[in-house]
Amino acid sequence: MTDSLSADNAIRAMQGTGDEPVYVISVAARLAGLPCWVLRVLDQEGIVVPVRTDSNRRLYSDNDIVLLARVHHLMVERKVNINGIKVILEMEQAQHSETTPTNEAHAMPNVYAEKMPTALPPYTNEPVLTKTNGSHS
Secondary structure (H helix, E strand, O other): OHHHHHHHHHHHHHOOOOOOOOEEHHHHHHHHOOOHHHHHHHHHOOOOOOEEOOOOOEEEOHHHHHHHHHHHHHHHHOOOOHHHHHHHHHHHHHHHHHHOOHHHHHHOOOOOHHHOOOOOOOOOOOOOOOOOOOOOO
């Protein structure tokens, strides 16, 4: 019973900060424009780690969605692989930590929000066709 009370207190503390875990993986994937399997890999790699429920379901917060949108930008538009994304996000977080005053360090603002577009295109399962340079065989 104590564990459920502490979990409830933690969730109440997260409300209003964008940290409240509310989106299941399918909704988070759609909002971020990424397939579900990518979110699972990002979780395994420690890049975007959602809260887990008692039944082990992943729940993503609004801040997680913003971070996933940043990952989408890096993967799709910048063609960065998972390891590169991990390094970039770590560097951005370290740079932000250096510029944040120590009395605000506990407030962990979202450093990716200003870099993201206001609206994301919907995710589709359609393959991306690219033009190739060269002769056709």
